[in-house]
Amino acid sequence: MANLKLTDVAKVYGGTVEVLKDIDLDIETGELVVFVGPSGCGKSTLLRMIAGLEKISDGTLEIDGVVVNDVPPSERGIAMVFQSYALYPHMTVRENMQFALKIAKVPKDRMDAAVEAAAAKLQLTEYLDRLPKALSGGQRQRVAIGRSIVRDPKVYLFDEPLSNLDAALRVATRIEIAQLKEQMPESTMIYVTHDQVEAMTLASRIVVLANKGIAQVGTPLELYERPNGEFVAQFIGSPAMNLLAGEIVGTGPVTTLKTTAGGGTFTSNVPTTESDMGAQVNVGIRPEDMVPANGPDYAYSGKVEIVEALGELTQLYFAAPKADKETNTVIAKLQGIHTDIRGREMHLTADPGKVHIFRNGVSLLYR
Numbered sequence: 001m002a003n004l005k006l007t008d009v010a011k012v013y014g015g016t017v018e019v020l021k022d023i024d025l026d027i028e029t030g031e032l033v034v035f036v037g038p039s040g041c042g043k044s045t046l047l048r049m050i051a052g053l054e055k056i057s058d059g060t061l062e063i064d065g066v067v068v069n070d071v072p073p074s075e076r077g078i079a080m081v082f083q084s085y086a087l088y089p090h091m092t093v094r095e096n097m098q099f100a101l102k103i104a105k106v107p108k109d110r111m112d113a114a115v116e117a118a119a120a121k122l123q124l125t126e127y128l129d130r131l132p133k134a135l136s137g138g139q140r141q142r143v144a145i146g147r148s149i150v151r152d153p154k155v156y157l158f159d160e161p162l163s164n165l166d167a168a169l170r171v172a173t174r175i176e177i178a179q180l181k182e183q184m185p186e187s188t189m190i191y192v193t194h195d196q197v198e199a200m201t202l203a204s205r206i207v208v209l210a211n212k213g214i215a216q217v218g219t220p221l222e223l224y225e226r227p228n229g230e231f232v233a234q235f236i237g238s239p240a241m242n243l244l245a246g247e248i249v250g251t252g253p254v255t256t257l258k259t260t261a262g263g264g265t266f267t268s269n270v271p272t273t274e275s276d277m278g279a280q281v282n283v284g285i286r287p288e289d290m291v292p293a294n295g296p297d298y299a300y301s302g303k304v305e306i307v308e309a310l311g312e313l314t315q316l317y318f319a320a321p322k323a324d325k326e327t328n329t330v331i332a333k334l335q336g337i338h339t340d341i342r343g344r345e346m347h348l349t350a351d352p353g354k355v356h357i358f359r360n361g362v363s364l365l366y367r
Contacts, residue, residue: 162198264301284355
């Protein structure tokens, strides 16, 4: 297995179109690192540069301490699982999994042993003699993963492998990938997805890409609980974090805030100094952290416009004006079933430990 190191990596197309810049990242042996970000942020491009399918415009990529910028893909010890299954339709599952080993002239006994072991890990043993057309979408994706496993690569690369599956299969296959990683604890894996649920449930660390670079790197809970800016705060979590325009009206280890969109005063455990007094900020509160306020202190007040009853919880939609007068939808998740709540005025607040403060887009915890 291998570790990877990217130093000042950049990608420019045609000498003028800059896609990625200043990418510095260390990936340790045994990690499952997930690249996430909005469409067009360069996550698949970065994965393809690691694979050698795209040329690195600037910077260096090291695998196990060796610079591989000019090493061809076939010699990097990397296996890639694509969004499409890319299986040979006229070959059986066994033949698809054997194909790369045959090209490498691996002895038949070793080849058969590798295929049988991979099939057992992926629960494909009973399907080895079937053609791809006789398999479900999830089974085909497992065959594509198995084709990578038999090569025993240094690094596994996954490029949105579940995006072609329906919702139920996505969940089932995601669980299978997580179980596979547990069976292969020393395997280094890099996984690209636009689905933050996949990122949160699979990753040992998440790399959030935005604005041609890395916005933040951390464990799933670090990014969820301590985002370094508004972009990461709203990208990680579903629905997105609520951002309310507000003002700092009290400083110290505990900060007192007042929102401008129908709110009273409330507190945050984010510390501030006297120089922050009166600062205009955005207050971030996740929908699942908003609860009805019982007293005069509250973060938001508004009328319930839409109610989504989901059984175990009820999702409420409000409308609050931003500081720039645009409409900003405020969402609250309440546990349980709440009937006859539409149209009611509600005061909402949050635990001080769950209230984030952003100034000029940056969390005050990271300034």
